[in-house]
Amino acid sequence: MNPAWSVILLTTLIGLGQGLLLAMFGVEVASRLALTGAPAAVFYLAGSALSVLCLGGGLLASFFHLGHPERAWRAAAMWRTSWLSREVIVLPAFIAAVTAYGAAHFYGWSCSLWIGATAALLAIALFICTAMIYICLKFLQEWHTPLTLVNFILLGCASGLLAAAVLAGFVWPLLMPALALVAGIVTAAAAVTRGMTLARNALLRPASTLQSAIGISDPKIAQKAQGAMGGSFNTREFFHRRTLQFVRSAKWFFLTAAFALPLLLIALSLTAAPPRLLTLAFAVQFAGLLAERWFFFAQARHPQNLYYQVIS
Amino acid sequence: MKQLALVIDLNVCVGCHACATSCKEWNTGGAAGPLTDQNPYGKDPSGTFFNRVQTYEVGEFPATETVHFPKSCLHCEDPPCVPVCPTGASYKRAEDGIVLVDYDKCIGCKYCAWACPYGAREIDEQQQVMKKCTLCVDRIYDTALPESERKPACVIACPTSARLFGDVHDPASDVSKAIAEHGGYALMPEWGTRPANQYLPKQPKQSVAAATVARGMDPRTIDGAMKP
Ligand code: SF4
Numbered sequence: 001m002n003p004a005w006s007v008i009l010l011t012t013l014i015g016l017g018q019g020l021l022l023a024m025f026g027v028e029v030a031s032r033l034a035l036t037g038a039p040a041a042v043f044y045l046a047g048s049a050l051s052v053l054c055l056g057g058g059l060l061a062s063f064f065h066l067g068h069p070e071r072a073w074r075a076a077a078m079w080r081t082s083w084l085s086r087e088v089i090v091l092p093a094f095i096a097a098v099t100a101y102g103a104a105h106f107y108g109w110s111c112s113l114w115i116g117a118t119a120a121l122l123a124i125a126l127f128i129c130t131a132m133i134y135i136c137l138k139f140l141q142e143w144h145t146p147l148t149l150v151n152f153i154l155l156g157c158a159s160g161l162l163a164a165a166v167l168a169g170f171v172w173p174l175l176m177p178a179l180a181l182v183a184g185i186v187t188a189a190a191a192v193t194r195g196m197t198l199a200r201n202a203l204l205r206p207a208s209t210l211q212s213a214i215g216i217s218d219p220k221i222a223q224k225a226q227g228a229m230g231g232s233f234n235t236r237e238f239f240h241r242r243t244l245q246f247v248r249s250a251k252w253f254f255l256t257a258a259f260a261l262p263l264l265l266i267a268l269s270l271t272a273a274p275p276r277l278l279t280l281a282f283a284v285q286f287a288g289l290l291a292e293r294w295f296f297f298a299q300a301r302h303p304q305n306l307y308y309q310v311i312s
Numbered sequence: 313m314k315q316l317a318l319v320i321d322l323n324v325c326v327g328c329h330a331c332a333t334s335c336k337e338w339n340t341g342g343a344a345g346p347l348t349d350q351n352p353y354g355k356d357p358s359g360t361f362f363n364r365v366q367t368y369e370v371g372e373f374p375a376t377e378t379v380h381f382p383k384s385c386l387h388c389e390d391p392p393c394v395p396v397c398p399t400g401a402s403y404k405r406a407e408d409g410i411v412l413v414d415y416d417k418c419i420g421c422k423y424c425a426w427a428c429p430y431g432a433r434e435i436d437e438q439q440q441v442m443k444k445c446t447l448c449v450d451r452i453y454d455t456a457l458p459e460s461e462r463k464p465a466c467v468i469a470c471p472t473s474a475r476l477f478g479d480v481h482d483p484a485s486d487v488s489k490a491i492a493e494h495g496g497y498a499l500m501p502e503w504g505t506r507p508a509n510q511y512l513p514k515q516p517k518q519s520v521a522a523a524t525v526a527r528g529m530d531p532r533t534i535d536g537a538m539k540p
């Protein structure tokens with residue numbers, strides 16, 4: 001597939017927003033259980049604002065993917081069958097819940113935990129909707145695995161936890177080491193599942209071949225013409241047209257930037273404790289996650305590409 | 313239940329593109345139009361088409377055969393492109409099985425194109441809505457046309473009658489008989505989409521290339537000896 005920046009930004013930004021909410025909710029639960037001290041309301045307030053900003057940014061980016069953004073409201077219609085439609089419904093609901101969560105802490109409502117629980121459930125629901133958009137396309141074999149959902153959740157939570165740790169560094173430093181530690185654990189877990197996905201996809205054999213595509217069993221078939229000389233939607237949408245070298249570099253970049261470097265920086269921050277290290281870890285990891293999402297799209301081989309091998 | 317479809321005979325398709333041209337001509341002016349083009353006379357011409365004629369070379373030289381392969385929406389009986397559409401713009405008609413896009417509802421999210429394994433859907437870059445073959449739904453029921461012309465434009469245009477049109481659920485129809493008699497097959501059966509359109513396989517024929525080689529005119533040779 002040809003990765004679209006709008007969708008890369010949408011999925012990474014909302015993942016961050018979801019992770020941040022889950023991190024805050026986790027902190028609130030832990031503090032109610034007296035596992036940690038209770039942070040001041042400003043932690044939740046700033047966290048909710050940041051989360052809403054990311055979610056809104058993702059939503060805005062998604063509009064750039066549409067040919068007719070002014071009709072976007074129509075996309076809520078087919079929630080019975082379409083995961084995209086479900087995402088379109090859950091995302092605004094989640095934004096509203098996060099806003100309410102921030103408000104609850106600002107005004108000191110006692111029901112903040114319940115609002116947080118609702119928002120957390122919506123965060124999980126949103127992860128499922130987003131991932132299922134890709135998982136349900138069974139002939140995109142690279143995506144058609146539960147690992148896609150696991151990666152979306154873990155990567156979103158890793159960046160959200162790291163953002164929460166950075167935030168704590170500014171407004172409630174006592175919380176920072178614990179959040180950084182959990183962010184490190186989730187980042188490590190994400191590295192394992194993303195690595196498993198890479199290994200799985202390396203072994204995939206495409207179920208469709210040129211033989212099944214045109215229904216001729218001869219082992220030797222060569223395309224001579226694809227019905228258009230100057231390319232078409234089919235050649236623009238489904239081919240990234242980058243070299244193998246570029247794709248490989250993207251992979252090593254995201255493995256380094258999303259996992260290895262943040263883990264190193266988190267480990268350093270746990271011993272030396274300057275919040276600047278965590279800020280750097282967050283920035284590096286987010287760049288890595290953008291590359292990870294680019295690679296996720298680029299790696300998927302659409303069976304329609306079999307029909308578009310040669311221009312002449 | 314009726315399921316209208318095309319059956320394409322690969323034995324007689326000569327790759328002349330008359331179907332693609334006629335399709336474009338009818339549909340750019342018909343209810344589904346316009347089908348816009350970008351740079352039609354420029355360096356990288358591109359445009360929206362419902363139908364593309366592709367060409368493949370099958371076999372090993374000199375025993376090769378050229379296969380011309382027209383490709384359009386197959387009006388799948390279990391179309392993966394329909395349930396994924398968030399707006400309901402993509403739908404399959406219950407009355408005749410035609411898969412259509414409502415341009416007034418489509419938001420141009422392209423998700424349906426991702427969900428079609430055949431690459432049968434193309435976004436109209438100017439109108440920014442998804443387009444695909446309509447089986448000429450705006451002419452096959454048009455009682456103002458003479459009965460013989462109530463067929464998709466591509467079927468009428470084909471000079472070799474490689475394209476048959478009819479109800480594949482009616483065992484007595486021409487298309488059903490052609491599929492039964494000539495071993496019609498579906499594309500990429502591995503995805504369970506159950507395409508309504510089918511293709512009639514090329515029958516083995518006497519290889520011209522083999523005869524040429526037998527006459528000592530093998531182009532791989534110089535003065536009768538194999539080229540180095
Ligand atoms: S060929 Fe593609 S666009 Fe047409 S019905 Fe089947 S899946 Fe949908």
Ligand code: SF4
Pocket residue numbers: 396397398399400401402413417418419420421422423424425441442
């Ligand atoms: S591009 Fe249009 S028809 Fe296709 S899924 Fe999106 S809204 Fe539906």
